[in-house]
Amino acid sequence: MRHKVEGRKLGRVKRQRVSLMRNLTTSLILHERIVTTTAKAKSLKPKMERLITIAKKGDLNSKQRLMKDLFNNQIVVRKLMKVLAPKYMERTGGYLRVVRQGTRVGDAAPTSVIEFV
DSSP: OOOOOOOTTTOHHHHHHHHHHHHHHHHHHHHEOOOOOOEHHHHHHHHHHHHHHHHHOOOOHHHHHHHEEETTTTTHHHHHHIIIITTTTTOOOEEEEEEEEEEOTTTEEEEEEEEOO
């Protein structure tokens, strides 16, 4: 039984799951809106909201934590701290929305759009 077990496995082993979430996070920060499966979008939302909350602090420790979580990608961290975090300074949470879109043509997987509010 999976009582009180957090997270989804998404049909992958841990290393693949971690890499998938990092890639989705990077794409979402760069493009500010991505289309993916509903399960992946729901898994991404809490992780991304935590990263935005960290970025809102704006200190060196926050930057180092973001670098650790985002492949040491300075472009992504800079955009998160300089562009996205200031937009949400007044907001206490709920930075993202997941909108269901329909099913994918190839395998009929339910797709969603995840975007910043």
